[in-house]
Amino acid sequence: MTSLHLVWQAAAVLVGGGLLGLVYKGFDRKLAARMQARIGPPLRQPFLDVGKLLVKESVVPRDAVGWLFKAMPFLAVIASFTVLLYLPWGPFPAILRTGGDAILVLYLLAVPAVAMALGGFASGSPLATVGAQREIVMLMSYEFPLAVAVVGVVWRLATLGGGPAFSLGAIAAAPLWTMVGPLGVIGLAILAACLLVVTPAELSKIPFDIPEAETEIAGGLMVEYSGTYLALFYLADAAKTIAMAALVVTLFAPYGIAGLLGLSGAGAQAVDLVFHLLKIFVVMFAAVTTVRVAMARLKIDQVARGFWLQITAVAVAGLMLLVLDRMVVG
Amino acid sequence: MAETQNVYEIPIGPIHPALKEPIRFTFQVEGERIRGVDIRAGFAHRGIEFMAMKRNLIQTLYLSERICGICSISHPITITLAVERAAGIEVPPRAQYLRVIYSELERIHSHLLWAGVAAHELGFDTLLHLTWKVREQVLDLLEELSGNRIDYALPIYGGVRRDVSPEQTPKVEAMVRYYRGLLDELLDAFLRDPSVEARTRDVGILTSEEADSLCAVGPTARASGLSKDVRQDRPYLVYGELGVKAITPRDYGLEPRGDVYDKAVVRLLEVAQSLDLIETCLYEMPEGEITSFPKVPALLAYLKKVEGEGLGWHEAPRGEVIHYIRLEAGVEEPIVWKVKAPTYSNLMSWVPMFRDQEVADIPIIAASIDPCMCCMDRVHVVRDGSPATVLKEDLLRLSRAKTERMVGGSRLSASGPRSTAHGRRTTDNGQRTPDHGGGL
Numbered sequence: 001m002t003s004l005h006l007v008w009q010a011a012a013v014l015v016g017g018g019l020l021g022l023v024y025k026g027f028d029r030k031l032a033a034r035m036q037a038r039i040g041p042p043l044r045q046p047f048l049d050v051g052k053l054l055v056k057e058s059v060v061p062r063d064a065v066g067w068l069f070k071a072m073p074f075l076a077v078i079a080s081f082t083v084l085l086y087l088p089w090g091p092f093p094a095i096l097r098t099g100g101d102a103i104l105v106l107y108l109l110a111v112p113a114v115a116m117a118l119g120g121f122a123s124g125s126p127l128a129t130v131g132a133q134r135e136i137v138m139l140m141s142y143e144f145p146l147a148v149a150v151v152g153v154v155w156r157l158a159t160l161g162g163g164p165a166f167s168l169g170a171i172a173a174a175p176l177w178t179m180v181g182p183l184g185v186i187g188l189a190i191l192a193a194c195l196l197v198v199t200p201a202e203l204s205k206i207p208f209d210i211p212e213a214e215t216e217i218a219g220g221l222m223v224e225y226s227g228t229y230l231a232l233f234y235l236a237d238a239a240k241t242i243a244m245a246a247l248v249v250t251l252f253a254p255y256g257i258a259g260l261l262g263l264s265g266a267g268a269q270a271v272d273l274v275f276h277l278l279k280i281f282v283v284m285f286a287a288v289t290t291v292r293v294a295m296a297r298l299k300i301d302q303v304a305r306g307f308w309l310q311i312t313a314v315a316v317a318g319l320m321l322l323v324l325d326r327m328v329v330g
Numbered sequence: 331m332a333e334t335q336n337v338y339e340i341p342i343g344p345i346h347p348a349l350k351e352p353i354r355f356t357f358q359v360e361g362e363r364i365r366g367v368d369i370r371a372g373f374a375h376r377g378i379e380f381m382a383m384k385r386n387l388i389q390t391l392y393l394s395e396r397i398c399g400i401c402s403i404s405h406p407i408t409i410t411l412a413v414e415r416a417a418g419i420e421v422p423p424r425a426q427y428l429r430v431i432y433s434e435l436e437r438i439h440s441h442l443l444w445a446g447v448a449a450h451e452l453g454f455d456t457l458l459h460l461t462w463k464v465r466e467q468v469l470d471l472l473e474e475l476s477g478n479r480i481d482y483a484l485p486i487y488g489g490v491r492r493d494v495s496p497e498q499t500p501k502v503e504a505m506v507r508y509y510r511g512l513l514d515e516l517l518d519a520f521l522r523d524p525s526v527e528a529r530t531r532d533v534g535i536l537t538s539e540e541a542d543s544l545c546a547v548g549p550t551a552r553a554s555g556l557s558k559d560v561r562q563d564r565p566y567l568v569y570g571e572l573g574v575k576a577i578t579p580r581d582y583g584l585e586p587r588g589d590v591y592d593k594a595v596v597r598l599l600e601v602a603q604s605l606d607l608i609e610t611c612l613y614e615m616p617e618g619e620i621t622s623f624p625k626v627p628a629l630l631a632y633l634k635k636v637e638g639e640g641l642g643w644h645e646a647p648r649g650e651v652i653h654y655i656r657l658e659a660g661v662e663e664p665i666v667w668k669v670k671a672p673t674y675s676n677l678m679s680w681v682p683m684f685r686d687q688e689v690a691d692i693p694i695i696a697a698s699i700d701p702c703m704c705c706m707d708r709v710h711v712v713r714d715g716s717p718a719t720v721l722k723e724d725l726l727r728l729s730r731a732k733t734e735r736m737v738g739g740s741r742l743s744a745s746g747p748r749s750t751a752h753g754r755r756t757t758d759n760g761q762r763t764p765d766h767g768g769g770l
Binding site: 035036037038126127129130133134206207209210213214215216217218293294295296297298299300301302 | 338339340341346347348359361362449450451452453454455456457459460463523525526528529688689690691692693
């Protein structure tokens, strides 16, 4: 593979991922509106929003730490788009592949949250400071169950000798469900459920939109951001939504349907890619859209307690089942 | 998180998404815990009472309706009660029943409005949209009965301006049936939803002792277990005959804790109570006149001759509202008009409610008393371009100075103002008096 080829592919994934993120955001808003008995914005609203924000003035508050305030949106965008490069896209393997990229993705997913928190602290507003504190607490709360879920799956695959250890490409190529025993299936199901619970938290959506909490702290860590910087955070959020849902799909449902339909060649690739995007949409709809219309916002202490105790306990139980499965099945 | 000694201030308001109207809170916050709060009101003061002193009583009635859009039956009813008491005007029985119907309709739409706002403050926008969707039904009925969704122009001195016609009666009944069928669903959505319960139970507690000593009114007091309802304690109109009982969480089988959850319980049960009252009124309402002064000029002419003072009280959706009016013979305008809105009485209950709560609880606690700033804001002192704060001591001093001035030979009799000598009212005057030379 030439490096020029690689650049083209990367550009396609980045642009495609960004566009897809905005399209899915549009669907998310429209469907949420319908569930709330509203008409909702047109599907292209996220594009209009980004376009509008890009031409608006970008205000940097006087009390802000200027360079940090301005750098953080870029960091968030770069990190969340980089995740897209490490994820396999249905029939297409990931653009960037290394051993242990599952771990790398975990860290990359945490970077936008850290960037937002730093940007919040740098904006010199008490509301943003509260939001940033909450973001950090959130990060510390959901990271452990997230890590347990991801690591559990890739570790089990490694023990079964499926390709390089901790590689997302390997897990996509060899779905675990059929390779493990019954205990392992239960364990995997538990981990999948945990990951679905973590998803809205990772994306700061209701009931976990605590760092932004419009009615409480007026947008929290985003309160001072405007114009281009806000547009960048908006894009980062869109990309991260796709990345998170794609991660769930890659780990737990990396199946294609081309084989079932008896297709091969380019047709199979196209069908599988569409199917992959459809799965991403289903995950987003189930874990983000429906949850955010069905619940009230929780409080930071409730979330921290819930993730540290209940969700972590459940995730660890899932991991223990996988370990037991390893002992039984081998 | 913040260090233990690291108490910093978070300003909320006067303009903030959590607040539907301007008021300013300054919270002393330690991490996510609220250690103290300073409340500053007065941003929605429009000088309405002063404006009334330049208008005749009919115009004042319309003005009273514009104190607040949501309370646009409560204020006119209360001022009519005050004026009728001052002028000795009888209200025909049918009009009294109609007033009750209109007030209870207002209570339903106001409580549903509150429920939607509360859901929004919790970040539960689905519930907001659904609640406000069902609220449309009562607004439609009010529009059918009065021609307007708010600002109905229904009460007038001596009666009401519009009857409920025989054709409209089925529509009222349909509305009652609609909400009765919906009530369980509403209770389900608000009281049995785990995420709502997690955010409202034991949040913003006002104990019954605190509610009592701070003179909280309305659902705020009743949620703390106080059996306090003007319709029950000092009946007016036909509320005495209807036998209204103050609703507390006990009616829902709960021991009152005075938290936000209890306030939702009380308000939702009051919707059911209002439905019952409307239905009873609809059936028991006698035929007859709806006003004792069909012609407005005759009413104005009569009111111009009246000399005296009157107090009107009413259980608005947010609690007890009181209007005091003083009329002088030969003058069309009211000499004094004092409005005490329920939010004024409930303002101080915020302080114990906010104590040791979390920042995340601020919006729902602020909303839990169903504040209405534009009803409440009566005094806003700005002198030499800088806002000043009037403390209780200042009020007392100004009030005494005012009384002394009046005892020392003013147009008003000394006993009049003294009998109603609320510091607030007199300050309102006292603040003006230096420029206006003592008289009103």
